[in-house]
Amino acid sequence: MGIKLFDSELKVMETLWKEGDLPAGEIAKILQKETGWNRNTTYTVIKKCMEKGAVERLEPKFTCRALISREDVQTYKTKELIDKMFDGSKQQFFTAFLSDNSLTEEEIRELKELVNRLK
Template sequence: MKYYKLAETEEKFAELIWQNEPIGSGDLVKLSEKEMNWKKSTTYTVLKKLCKKGIFQNENAVVSSQTSKDEYYAKQSIRFVEDTFGGSLPKFLTSFISGKKLSNNQAEELKRLIDEHKEV
């Protein structure tokens, strides 16, 4: 997946789609009007923009995702670690847990995740 940083309103709109997909474009217009106070033209303009980015598709008046919510947020997290901590996951974790104590369950879960993703 390519990296896309969505504006706050685009992200809110994307959340509406992810929560309701697949959704008819007409229903999306109504939902956007109700939830975001958007006009039809605004909904279609932003939808077209997000479709061009490869996040959603609008085929036969049905809107669905090409990039899942989990994929999108995973990429945002990776980008944050790269930009803020030079891509160092240990530096990120050290910063994240500094001053906190992990429960035994949290520590075991982290160990399990590390073992699952360790290069062999």
């Protein structure tokens, strides 16, 4: 199927694959040690995993269960990530026109020439 996860989300999944079902609080404790995340950060990432359908939450104690296995996970390809983030920034209507967007190859060549000229 292929659910795409960020590294941070993958980190949560790895914990669940390794330890089995875990209450959210436990995950937070483990990841605090491993990554230095605070509780809220871990909870936010768990929530994102749930939104992507990678994790379900069971009562009691917000026990988290992995819904997918390692094989189901795809990481984003570099190009996808770039497009994803770049599109996000395009929507920033007010800064979009101010920020310099990606450079064309032509522009990059010009910049390199500029460096040489000013050398």
